[in-house]
Structures are given as C-alpha cells and as structure tokens.
Amino acid sequence: MMRIFLVPAILIAAMPGAFAQTAPVAPTAIARASPPAHVRLVEPHLHVTRAGKGAPRVALTFDACMGKTDTRILNTLVEQQVPATIFVTARWLRTNPEALAVMLAHPDLFELEDHGLNHIPAVDKPTLVYGIPAAGSPAAVEQEVKGGADAMVAHGIPQPQWFRGATAKYSPSAIAQIRGMGYRVAGYSVNGDSGASLPAKIVEKNYLSAKDGDVLISHINQPTHSSGEGVAKGILELKAKGVQFVRLQDFAERGDDDTTE
Template identity: 25%
Template sequence: MVITLVRRVTAACLLGAALSACAATPHQAPRVTRPAPSTASAPSTASAPSTTSAPPTLAPGPGGLTPVFKHGSRARGRTVALTFDADMTAGQGARAAAGEHFDNPGLIAALRALKVPATVFMTGRWAEEYPDQARSLGRDPLFEIANHSYSHYAFTDDCYGLPTVSGDRMRADVERAYAAFRKAGVPDARPYFRFPGGCYDRRALKALTPVGVTAVQWDVVSGDAFATDAQAVSRQVLEGVRPGSVVVMHCTRSAAPTTERVVRTVVPELRARGFRFVKVSALIGS
C-alpha cells in the first residue's frame, strides 16, 4: 500500500515514499488533448465512460514519452486540487487481516460533508481489499479515481526502500490496477497515473507510453505521512498552496492518521482565501 511521499528513509519509508518528488525528467508543457477511447489504452478498457468525451490528458512529451503534470495554470483563477493516495502494497494483506486500516472512511465522510471534489489515486491492491469503498468512491460524482499502480512497487531503483517493478512489468502493473478497479465496480477510472513514491525516470515514462496515461505529480507536499501534529501539516499545506496547485495527501489511517483533521482545517481556510476546489481533470482541462 504505502505511498507516502517525502523525506523519510526509515522503516516508515514504504509509506512516506510517495511524498517526495524524485522525478528525473522535467515537467512537460501542459498541451491538452482529449483522445477518443481506444481499446489499446488501459484507462479506456477499464471503464465505460458515462460522458461522450474522454477526460482531458496531456499530449505526449518529447520522443512520445508519457507526459507529466505537476500543477495547473497560475493565472486562471484560484483553483486547487486535493489528491489522496490510497496506498496498499501487494504484500500487506496479512496486516489488513490483522486489523491494520489502510482505508479512512472518516476522511471521505469529511470531504463529502464539506463538498470538496477530490482525486483519489488508488492502488489495485487497495481496491481488492476495500471493493465496496472503491465502488462507492468511483460512483460518487464528487470524486474521480486514478491509478497508483497495482502493487505500489517503485518504477525506479532506490525509491525510499520500496520493492521495484522490472521494466518489462511496468505496463502490466498499471493495467492490472485498472482491471482491479473494474472488478470492484469503478465505472470510469481516469487516465491518470501517480508513480509510487513519486519516483520516475525516462525508462518508466517510456514503458507507460502505450497505456495512454498522463503522469500526475504535485507541487504541494502536505507532510501527512506518519504525521501526528495536524496543525503542523495544515500550516504546511496553507503555506504551500498557490493558484493551480496539486496537493498530495493520503487516505490511509494507519500511515496518515491526521489527514481528516487537516482537511477540516484547510478547506474552510482556503475557501476564505478565495480558493475553489477542483479535481485534477479540471486543472488539466484548463
């Protein structure tokens, strides 16, 4: 499961991994495309879109590589996207069976109560463990489901201690996650992918080109992974948000226990500052 992103190379790293950006490739210019559904694309085959147009994606980067999106326009209104990584690794089933919570219903209830649109980057293993919750999120128009790999294994070497997916298995791992979403009843998973740990390189971008996804990173690290001080996390988010920001957080109770309290703090404050919450697809589309 774990995804968490930033700065801890301890045993906790498996979760904290996703919080830090270790991208080796520069951000691609946000040239937006809206491709027609294709049976060659995992996002297309993984769902039956309820709308006539496909979700917006970025055009391929140099050399046809998978494009990377980090934030939206700074000049088109005070919008911000809250994103939540639903992490669970392929090998954590025994921990879940023993009572560890990789889900966070309280956080989801808070987002619904506050009417905050959000993008959930889900691992296939999480969808298998919590199919009812995955289906509920996938069918709620307040949320959109995006891909965070099946196994939460890293797509580069030396990524915060995460196990590594071999180059010839990267595409299959992403497609397996879409299959898990479909099996859980998610009707319209988005063609967006977040690398476990935020770690990618040219080889990883090339491996995913046939899948047709846009890789989504972030420009604001919440610091909620393993955090116990909700006020400190809230300050970090509020200090980092700018127009068009993508904020990375987590919806795993065992690894990010403060996130619900953070959301209940930052959402009213950002709205008071004039920010409007949108999904990642809205930032890409703008």
C-alpha cells in the first residue's frame, strides 16, 4: 500500500528507493525460475511515539541507495541541527566517503542504519518488485541484510539495529527472517519524494502534511533531481512550525506487519 501520493500513478518511480538503478546481482542471488503468479508483499507503516501536547514529533528517514549525495539535504540537516536516520547501502558507502565523514562527525544528529548490500528487495521468493528482481531466497535475503551491516561496520559505523530494504516491500516470511537476525524493519508513514521522482513543490507539500508521530521517507542520493530542493524546503518549514525532529533510536516506535515487535 502506498501513502501520501500527490502524483499520478503513471509515474513508474513513485515508490521508495526504486528510482535509482539497482546493482547487477550474482546468478546465485536470484532464483532463475519464472516468477510465481502471486507473491504476497507488504509495505509496513511505522510511527514514533506521539508527543501529544506540545510540539509534534516527526522522524526524518533518508535512503542512501547508491550514486552520489544530495548536499542540499545534508547541509540543511547539519546547518539547522536537525537529527535524522540515514539508511545506507554498501554501494553508497563505497563512493561517498566525504558525506560519510560528515555524518560520523555529527553522531548527535545522524543515526546510520542498514539499507542492504546491493539494494535488492528483501523478498525470499523469486518475483519482481516494481520491475526489480527480488533476492529470491532466504539465503539471498540474509546476504543482502548481513552484507550491508558488515560493510557499515567496516566503515567505522556502529552495528545497525534497523533494516530497510529496497522498495520498502517485503514478503512476511522475509520480515520474520530479518527479525530473527536481530533487526527491526523500518517502514514509514509519509512518502516524501516517491523515490526522488517528484518535483520540489509536491515534495514540500508532502513534508508539510506530516503529523505528530509520523515517519517520513525520502532519498539523499539524487543531487540532480528537484526533489532534494523540496526536501530541504520542507525541513525548514517544518522547523519553523515548531516540529520536534527525532531519530528512530530516540523514541519508542511501533510498526505493523510484525516489523518491530
């Protein structure tokens, strides 16, 4: 299920994480049989504990899938002292040492979590998710999750506690497997940029729709897209409205589809 769509459904990229190209995957990672007629997928919601009275509480989360870094977003977070949770892949880590150094230099602002090894949907059955081949087996799901975490630790990042897969869609059995590996699975409640495919004005409007307890998802790896401008403006406007920004590690959270409990 998709949330906060303010764009025609014809936009192929209107889903978390699916705008950027995916990495080539070894033949062993994806089952070669024809995709089954139906694989049940879920796209979990996630909320942080609501503030109730006083300033509304919103968690900003960003996917760093691959490619480069949108410094419009990163600089806004640092300059405005806005905390955020960043989900990084091993691919992004390899090509963005400067941005990683900025994040590691501000541990009070940035919580870094696992977005996988090669940005492959965490689905343990052979299928396509928005046209992207899924991991396709439990072994490949484990490789995607553990490979991403191992790369993070190798880059000096603390062991992650959360995992968010490419496209943010999962098979229920893969969620159970990832939970069994010790991770919580990060859904969201407001789709800020639909895979960095939306124009700035729509992204800004999506940000301003966030309410107390919402978890926003956007992307920090598409510096040439206008979405990043909307993200930066949305952050500034939410701050001006008195929103309290939090990371996932800062407050209790609740996700559906057995993703956090």
